[in-house]
Amino acid sequence: MAVDTLWRRLRGWLKPDAFVAAAPGATANTDTAQSRMTASLRSLLDDPTISPAIRSDLAADFGRIxxxxxxxxxxxxxxxxxGRVSAGKSALGNALLGREAFTVGVLHGTTAAAQQATLDEAIQDGLVLIDTPGINELDGEARERLAFDVAEVSDLVIFVADGDLTRDELDAIHTLAATQRPLLLALNKADRYRADEREALLDRLRERTSGLLRAEDVIAVAARPSPERVLDIDAHGREHAHEQQRPPDVAALRERLLAIAQREGKTLSALNAGLYAGRLTDQVSARIAASRRLLASRLIRQYCIAKGLAVALNPIPVADLLAAAGLDAAMVVQLSRVYGLPLTRAESGRLVAVISAQLAALMGAIWGVQLVASTLKGVSAGLSVLVTAAAQGALGWYATVLIGRAAERYLVAGKSWGDQGAKRVVAEIVASLDRDSILREAREEILKRLKSRQAPLL
Structure with missing residues (x-):
């Protein structure tokens, strides 16, 4: 299946009404959409039109799929x-899991690489927590990039903060929201605040993230509450003070996660896979387009050289122009194969005729010069080849560039001139190219080749 076709199907299945997990009887719809998504992702991985070079360049992305x-x-x-360093990400993960699965330390940079563990209470729902490095780790960009990469391939993100959001944290939340992942904001270390302070801070966080998160998705937690001071009285009536560690307070966040996993788990996983596949297909399409453009440029240049020399070396008046038209048609046939939209020789000839007619209307004076040069070359019996042939060959070269680029636009648009029509497209091609530099390059190349053949020509 072609990459662009696959992505059109993925986009169709990613519409909101394709996944209605919370609605009664929606399970069948969700399962069907997920099955389609799975089949299309397999098609992407097995697509024979993706070259080994592109697969090699995007190996990590294909691995993620x-x-x-x-x-x-x-x-x-x-x-x-x-979240950022020291906000309590690893401690929160451990509190949710009920065990020490993630490393917790007092120094910055404890979480140097992503770690993951299955949430005990949600094994039946397949919930997996991934602990990430802090966004402001001391060695900066590499770990921050890793954290964003992990979030990008996750189905849901818990952003951990321990107070009002810093500029960097708010920027990170905007970036994460742009990945179209559902977001939960956990206000950690909530035990440090009085009840009224905590509610005021939660309201502040909801206000600052309005439009990015729902109000109910901003939740207060205490992954490692501060120890409480406890007084014991011994048998003699003497008081003894000691500190006692309080249990984590993450019940509200755990319940929210379990509810999401149970109600929307399949939906989120399928959506995430589809979104990531969409970005991958865009990358693959861009690589394929770039590869085709490079191949097309090489092909057009080859025909420019062939046409320039054919025009320059043909001593028969006007016959060189007819031979050039044949080369243009052959070039368009080859270009159509590059773009996977093969044209017959007859179709190619008609396309060249359409483009040439538009070029003639735009640049009649240039073609008149070429016709005069052709006649002059015939009258001089070839003796003025170096005088006239290089100039005429350069014009032939330039015409081939114009025809090739116009045909390329037609093919890229799927054998269509689009709403603009042939006249407008050809005019844009003419305006976009630097005629003088093309003619200069063409004359230099043709003269160099003519001089190497000068003795046999005279």
């Missing part, structure tokens, strides 16, 4: 725990 397919088949929902 494979991993996402495995997750879909296992029914997992991946949740990235995200």
């Amino acid at each position: 494979e991993a996402m397919l495995d997750r879909l088949e296992r029914g997992e929902l991946h949740v990235a725990v995200f």
